Amino acid sequence: MRLESASAYNTPARLFHWITALLLLVQYVLAWTMPDVHRDTKPVGLIAWHLGVGVAIVLLVFVRLLWRSMHAAPPEPASLPAALRALGRYTHWLLYLLLIAVPLMGWANASSRDWSVTLFASIPMPPLSPTGSPVGHALGDWHRVFAWVLLALVGLHVGAALFHQFVLRDNTLARMLPSHRKQAATKQ
Numbered sequence: 647m648r649l650e651s652a653s654a655y656n657t658p659a660r661l662f663h664w665i666t667a668l669l670l671l672v673q674y675v676l677a678w679t680m681p682d683v684h685r686d687t688k689p690v691g692l693i694a695w696h697l698g699v700g701v702a703i704v705l706l707v708f709v710r711l712l713w714r715s716m717h718a719a720p721p722e723p724a725s726l727p728a729a730l731r732a733l734g735r736y737t738h739w740l741l742y743l744l745l746i747a748v749p750l751m752g753w754a755n756a757s758s759r760d761w762s763v764t765l766f767a768s769i770p771m772p773p774l775s776p777t778g779s780p781v782g783h784a785l786g787d788w789h790r791v792f793a794w795v796l797l798a799l800v801g802l803h804v805g806a807a808l809f810h811q812f813v814l815r816d817n818t819l820a821r822m823l824p825s826h827r828k829q830a831a832t833k834q
Contacts, residue, residue, distance in 0.1 A: 653720045654821045662710040663822055666745065669706065673699045674797065683786070689761040697756055700749035701765045707745045723816040737803060744796040750774065751789035758782025 680692035757773035775782030810818035
């Protein structure tokens, strides 16, 4: 199957995608290796890094959505059934929602603990809930639950990309890979 270069995502969209994926991988590694958070836990070390990466993810996703609002995604393969198109769209928007909501829940929980949240360990961020807020504390529990939901959704996303590549063979995965634009341009 020959793909035209217009069917590939542009360079900024691909960068946003892969940087988000990398930050999310780092975030889960931090979450699984950092100490458990208890009443007397201090936001230092891996916990401070986890908070900072969460802020970076939120900001990156907002920039990504702003970019997406000004630059449409390339068209999907014409052979893709309508149900799969709809499922893909809903899954992507749910990913965006969770990529914003999960870190914001963690940030609100950190704020309720009176923890400073910084971006790149130097730029202070405003608190999202008052110190001692029961809602902020509860959001910490929801943060954990929805982090697992997000991980499952990422697994579905990866599985769908592999399904497109190896079962449907429609080059959907290739549209997000860095080498695709060069390959598509040379085939013309």
